[in-house]
Amino acid sequence: MTLIPREHAYTNPVVSVAIGLPARSHFMLxxxxxxxxxxxTAIxxxxxxxxxxVFAAPNVRAGLTLNPLKFPLKRSGWPDEWPESLPVEDAQHNRSRG
Incomplete structure (x- = not known):
């Protein structure tokens, strides 16, 4: 899986809880x-x-490999596509599944 960042967002602790994340600020790609x-969505x-x-040039971002330690959680789809019951998954666990 090679993820290319297209958009980005920031969530405060209140929004994080509402979308099933721990109560702290999160940064999403x-x-x-x-x-x-x-x-x-890498979180x-x-x-x-x-x-x-986010501020890297588009050609740099296109070839960038995201550090899974910096974005340890991932979720299938983008926020507007998430059903409320969809869990956030640990990226390390998913990487091992291929």
Whole structure:
């Protein structure tokens, strides 16, 4: 899976809880899988790393491999596609499943 960041967002602790995340600020990258076009949201808490990705030139972002330690959670789809019951998944666990 090769995720290409397309959009981004920040959530405060209240919104985080409402979408099933722990009560703290989260930084999200809305990505597309280069291989099959599926949508994924990479979620982390490292603001500086998130800003580095968000403000990178488009050609740099297109070839960037996201550090799974910086975005340890991922969720299938983008927020407007999420059913309320869809859990946030641990990216490390999903990487091992292929």
């Amino acid at each position: 809305f990505c597309e899988d280069e291989e099959d076009g599926s949508r994924w 982390g808490t490292d603001r500086k790393y998130w800003e580095m990705v």
